[in-house]
Amino acid sequence: MTAASTPKGERRRAALVEAAAELLVEGGFDAIRHRAVAERAGLPLASTTYYFDTLEDLVTAAVDHSGRYELARGREQLAKISTEPRAMDTVIELALDQLLGEDSTFDAVLARYERLVTTGRRPYLRPVVRALQDEFHVLLKEIFARSGKPIDDERVHQLVALVDGAVVNALIEADPDPRAAAHAMLRDALT
Amino acid sequence: MTAASTPKGERRRAALVEAAAELLVEGGFDAIRHRAVAERAGLPLASTTYYFDTLEDLVTAAVDHSGRYELARGREQLAKISTEPRAMDTVIELALDQLLGEDSTFDAVLARYERLVTTGRRPYLRPVVRALQDEFHVLLKEIFARSGKPIDDERVHQLVALVDGAVVNALIEADPDPRAAAHAMLRDALT
Amino acid sequence: MTAASTPKGERRRAALVEAAAELLVEGGFDAIRHRAVAERAGLPLASTTYYFDTLEDLVTAAVDHSGRYELARGREQLAKISTEPRAMDTVIELALDQLLGEDSTFDAVLARYERLVTTGRRPYLRPVVRALQDEFHVLLKEIFARSGKPIDDERVHQLVALVDGAVVNALIEADPDPRAAAHAMLRDALT
Amino acid sequence: MTAASTPKGERRRAALVEAAAELLVEGGFDAIRHRAVAERAGLPLASTTYYFDTLEDLVTAAVDHSGRYELARGREQLAKISTEPRAMDTVIELALDQLLGEDSTFDAVLARYERLVTTGRRPYLRPVVRALQDEFHVLLKEIFARSGKPIDDERVHQLVALVDGAVVNALIEADPDPRAAAHAMLRDALT
DNA sequence: GATGAATGAGACTTCATTCAT
DNA sequence: GATGAATGAAGTCTCATTCAT
Numbered sequence: 001m002t003a004a005s006t007p008k009g010e011r012r013r014a015a016l017v018e019a020a021a022e023l024l025v026e027g028g029f030d031a032i033r034h035r036a037v038a039e040r041a042g043l044p045l046a047s048t049t050y051y052f053d054t055l056e057d058l059v060t061a062a063v064d065h066s067g068r069y070e071l072a073r074g075r076e077q078l079a080k081i082s083t084e085p086r087a088m089d090t091v092i093e094l095a096l097d098q099l100l101g102e103d104s105t106f107d108a109v110l111a112r113y114e115r116l117v118t119t120g121r122r123p124y125l126r127p128v129v130r131a132l133q134d135e136f137h138v139l140l141k142e143i144f145a146r147s148g149k150p151i152d153d154e155r156v157h158q159l160v161a162l163v164d165g166a167v168v169n170a171l172i173e174a175d176p177d178p179r180a181a182a183h184a185m186l187r188d189a190l191t
Numbered sequence: 192m193t194a195a196s197t198p199k200g201e202r203r204r205a206a207l208v209e210a211a212a213e214l215l216v217e218g219g220f221d222a223i224r225h226r227a228v229a230e231r232a233g234l235p236l237a238s239t240t241y242y243f244d245t246l247e248d249l250v251t252a253a254v255d256h257s258g259r260y261e262l263a264r265g266r267e268q269l270a271k272i273s274t275e276p277r278a279m280d281t282v283i284e285l286a287l288d289q290l291l292g293e294d295s296t297f298d299a300v301l302a303r304y305e306r307l308v309t310t311g312r313r314p315y316l317r318p319v320v321r322a323l324q325d326e327f328h329v330l331l332k333e334i335f336a337r338s339g340k341p342i343d344d345e346r347v348h349q350l351v352a353l354v355d356g357a358v359v360n361a362l363i364e365a366d367p368d369p370r371a372a373a374h375a376m377l378r379d380a381l382t
Numbered sequence: 383m384t385a386a387s388t389p390k391g392e393r394r395r396a397a398l399v400e401a402a403a404e405l406l407v408e409g410g411f412d413a414i415r416h417r418a419v420a421e422r423a424g425l426p427l428a429s430t431t432y433y434f435d436t437l438e439d440l441v442t443a444a445v446d447h448s449g450r451y452e453l454a455r456g457r458e459q460l461a462k463i464s465t466e467p468r469a470m471d472t473v474i475e476l477a478l479d480q481l482l483g484e485d486s487t488f489d490a491v492l493a494r495y496e497r498l499v500t501t502g503r504r505p506y507l508r509p510v511v512r513a514l515q516d517e518f519h520v521l522l523k524e525i526f527a528r529s530g531k532p533i534d535d536e537r538v539h540q541l542v543a544l545v546d547g548a549v550v551n552a553l554i555e556a557d558p559d560p561r562a563a564a565h566a567m568l569r570d571a572l573t
Numbered sequence: 574m575t576a577a578s579t580p581k582g583e584r585r586r587a588a589l590v591e592a593a594a595e596l597l598v599e600g601g602f603d604a605i606r607h608r609a610v611a612e613r614a615g616l617p618l619a620s621t622t623y624y625f626d627t628l629e630d631l632v633t634a635a636v637d638h639s640g641r642y643e644l645a646r647g648r649e650q651l652a653k654i655s656t657e658p659r660a661m662d663t664v665i666e667l668a669l670d671q672l673l674g675e676d677s678t679f680d681a682v683l684a685r686y687e688r689l690v691t692t693g694r695r696p697y698l699r700p701v702v703r704a705l706q707d708e709f710h711v712l713l714k715e716i717f718a719r720s721g722k723p724i725d726d727e728r729v730h731q732l733v734a735l736v737d738g739a740v741v742n743a744l745i746e747a748d749p750d751p752r753a754a755a756h757a758m759l760r761d762a763l764t
Numbered sequence: 765g766a767t768g769a770a771t772g773a774g775a776c777t778t779c780a781t782t783c784a785t
Numbered sequence: 786g787a788t789g790a791a792t793g794a795a796g797t798c799t800c801a802t803t804c805a806t
Contacts, residue, residue: 009765028312030221034801046767049802110311113359117308120301120362121219129363154379157360161376164359165352168304171311172320185352188345200790225776237792240777391786410694412603416780428788431781492693495741499690502683502744503601511745536761543738543758550686550737551730553693554702567734570727582769607797619771622798 013051015041020062021069025111029118032059056124063115063125067132070112074098074139078146085148092186094147096179098139099163104179113168136160162189204242206232211253212260216302220309223250247315254306254316258323261303265289265330269337276339283377285338287370289330290354295370304359327351353380395433397423402444403451407493411500414441438506445497445507449514452494456480456521460528467530474568476529478561480521481545486561495550518542544571586624588614593635594642598684602691605632629697636688636698640705643685647671647712651719658721665759667720669752671712672736677752686741709733735762 019040023031034048034055041047052058077097086094100109116133119125137156144151151159163182170181210231214222225239225246232238243249268288277285291300307324310316328347335342342350354373361372401422405413416430419440423429434440459479468476482491498515501507519538526533533541545564552563592613596604607621607628614620625631650670659667673682689706692698710729717724724732736755743754 006765033799035799044767046769050766055801106311110308113308114311116359116362117301117304120297120305120367126363126365130365133360133363158353158376158379161356161360162349162352163356165354165356168307168355168359169324169348169352171307172317172324174317174321176311185349188349203790224774226774235792237778237794238790241791244777246776388786415778417778426788428790432787437780488693492690495690496693498741498744499683499686502679502687502749508745508747512747515742515745539742540735540758540761543735543742544731545738546741547734547736547738550689550741551706551734553689554699554706556699556703558693567731570731585769606795608795617771619773619799620769623770626798628797 009051012041012043012047015043016048016051016058017061017065020058021066024059024062024066025105025107028111028114029059029122032062056122059122060125060128064128064132066111067115067128070101071132071135071139073102074136077102078139078142081146083146088149088187088190091144091147091149092183092190094143095140095159095186096163096182098143099136099160100167100179100182106176106178109167109178110171113164113171116164159186159189162186200242203232203234203238206234207239207242207249208252208256211249212257215250215253215257216296216298219302219305220250220313223253247313250313251316251319255319255323257302258306258319261292262323262326262330264293265327268293269330269333272337274337279340279378279381282335282338282340283374283381285334286331286350286377287354287373289334290327290351291358291370291373297367297369300358300369301362304355304362307355350377350380353377391433394423394425394429397425398430398433398440399443399447402440403448406441406444406448407487407489410493410496411441414444438504441504442507442510446510446514448493449497449510452483453514453517453521455484456518459484460521460524463528465528470531470569470572473526473529473531474565474572476525477522477541477568478545478564480525481518481542482549482561482564488558488560491549491560492553495546495553498546541568541571544568582624585614585616585620588616589621589624589631590634590638593631594639597632597635597639598678598680601684601687602632602695605635629695632695633698633701637701637705639684640688640701643674644705644708644712646675647709650675651712651715654719656719661722661760661763664717664720664722665756665763667716668713668732668759669736669755671716672709672733673740673752673755679749679751682740682751683744686737686744689737732759732762735759 016037019037020032023033023036023040032055034045037058038045038048048058052061074097077094081094096104100112115125115129119129137153137160140160141151141153141156162185166182166185167178170176170178173181207228211223211228214224214227214231223246225236228249229236229239239249243252265288268285272285287295291303306316306320310320328344328351331351332342332344332347353376357373357376358369361367361369364372398419401419402414405415405418405422414437416427416437420427420430430440434443456479459476463476478486482494497507497511501511519535519542522542523533523535523538544567548564548567549560552558552560555563589610593605593610596606596609596613605628607618610631611618611621621628621631625634647670650667654667669677673685688698688702692702710726710733713733714724714726714729735758739755739758740751743749743751746754
């Protein structure tokens with residue numbers, strides 16, 4: 001039984017991951033440092049290397065954790081809505097809840113796209129991020145299906161691309177509002 | 192008279208910027224370090240802070256430089272083509288030459304999108320990146336105009352979003368081919 | 383005719399000294415740096431080493447300049463007062479105007495004592511600081527003489543020591559008021 | 574458990590403080606540099622920041638350490654002397670042993686006064702230096718009491734001021750002998 | 765199992781001074 | 786005479802990782 005498989009070990013490991021995930025959103029990938037994570041988690045510095053062999057392992061866990069958390073929130077939201085025809089603007093909002101998060105904080109949205117782009121430099125993240133992305137697509141498809149506007153996989157990819165493209169371009173605006181940009185883009189495409 | 196106003200000073204300054212720009216493409220923003228830039232440029236370490244007050248200044252110059260270089264290459268390419276109707280696949284290739292670069296190396300494409308996303312954490316890059324982005328849009332519009340398929344600004348934004356979205360999603364694939372993904376996405380949208 | 387002996391040279395040299403003297407009061411000896419002096423004087427960096435071979439030369443000039451300036455102000459004040467018997471408290475105030483400056487800003491007072499103490503580590507300042515100190519003693523003696531309370535050289539030394547001792551001990555208080563401390567000390571000794 | 578709570582940690586921490594204190598006496602506050610302290614202590618450079626978060630912390634510890642050491646030596650000396658009437662010159666020597674140190678090396682005396690004056694620019698030293706100063710005053714009072722010449726607190730302050738004033742003025746002499754100057758000053762005041 | 769202690773490598777930046785023009 | 790250009794040396798501090806206990 002390794003450290004991380006004891007109840008206490010699991011708990012501490014989770015605390016570290018959660019701390020790292022918070023730092024990820026707040027400060028980007030560079031903000032995940034051993035010291036910072038340990039302090040945020042209220043655990044000894046050495047526990048970070050004890051539970052995660054390298055910083056990359058910790059980063060990976062943090063990415064996975066935030067993604068899973070976002071997905072869980074997305075599923076909760078999905079569970080709350082009925083199956084019925086909806087006005088397009090409503091569907092779009094539901095879709096963006098899935099793709100950008102219900103609150104769509106700037107930092108949170110940014111973190112989602114940093115996740116994608118940084119994977120280009122950190123191949124070790126690929127499996128995790130790919131898996132997450134697939135699940136988001138499933139959820140998005142489901143939103144449209146439940147709203148009386150079923151779409152096929154190809155269309156899913158297209159709409160995701162539109163949202164992602166709109167968002168990354170919005171990131172550089174003086175007063176960035178990625179969600180609004182994505183909304184406008186989707187409306188144009190869907191009406 | 193600033194440090195770089197003499198011919199020699201200009202040359203050294205340019206060498207540093209070029210070195211930084213290379214590192215940017217090869218290793219991302221984190222690769223721009225005083226030491227690394229100086230070594231690559233074959234100049235003393237202190238020259239980096241002599242020509243650029245802070246590392247941010249150097250990063251900004253590097254981003255601007257790579258962007259301007261890409262734009263220049265885009266304009267060259269544009270200058271070489273005639274105005275005549277073209278098949279859609281050809282237009283798409285020309286468009287991607289503009290948006291991703293003629294060669295579309297993985298690193299080079301990646302760097303273009305890191306540029307966008309990192310601006311979310313580095314507001315000081317905003318003015319530079321925004322200006323670049325605007326010019327790319329102009330070039331893209333021109334490509335379509337010269338190919339007998341004129342498009343309005345709204346459509347430009349939409350096509351750019353599609354490309355950008357396709358690319359950032361392609362970045363996480365096992366064997367990433369962002370250009371191919373973008374091509375497919377554009378073809379779907381344009382035919 | 384050297385640079386510093388031309389009218390323009392004299393002017394620039396003086397500007398540098400004045401700038402250095404200001405920095406001395408504001409930030410102590412460590413604040414006298416080539417860059418800082420040049421910027422404050424609005425002159426090119428290299429002018430600092432052009433007019434002063436080493437930083438020590440510039441520091442010496444700055445110390446001399448501030449001291450001379452303080453003496454000049456002391457003499458002005460002396461010139462304004464009549465010769466007549468005065469109440470002890472009044473005499474003390476006049477004496478402190480001489481020894482600490484009429485305004486007795488904390489920084490200004492501090493600088494006077496940094497000047498003394500730092501000379502222990504910077505022998506090159508000795509001649510300048512000694513000369514200044516002698517003149518202050520003369521002025522102090524004069525104050526007493528003109529107030530109907532003549533004192534001999536030994537007494538001058540004693541009173542100066544009392545003031546200096548009171549001041550350096552006041553420097554470490556939570557809310558330092560060196561002048562008040564010196565006043566109290568002198569009153570005790572003189573009544 | 575802080576870095577220095579183990580016996581070995583304590584020892585290394587102490588070695589650094591001692592090294593810093595030595596440098597302080599030899600070269601003044603500017604001589605306390607990470608590199609210099611580490612080398613003198615025979616420890617790696619990074620140990621300085623491991624045991625002391627900032628250089629200010631190390632400086633503070635060095636000041637406290639030298640002061641405490643001086644006090645301890647003063648108390649030792651005090652413990653060695655009997656309670657009996659003494660000639661004034663003897664009392665003065667004992668007093669100066671307390672205020673300037675038994676050996677009264679120029680550097681050591683200088684360091685005591687740099688400590689006072691530099692506190693004006695380094696408020697973070699205030700608590701430490703004030704506490705030290707208070708204890709020196711207590712010791713001084715005790716010396717006089719044990720020599721059959723008891724003095725009150727006010728007189729303590731006055732005598733301290735006289736000594737301090739005499740010393741800082743002696744610091745600028747060509748061939749400085751602060752202790753002799755202080756002795757003369759005290760004798761004048763006490764006889 | 766868990767962690768305090770430790771450190772080599774390297775980060776950004778400052779600065780006094782030199783020198784060619 | 787005057788100064789822009791340049792740089793070696795050094796400064797403070799951070800960090801991922803290792804290891805003995």
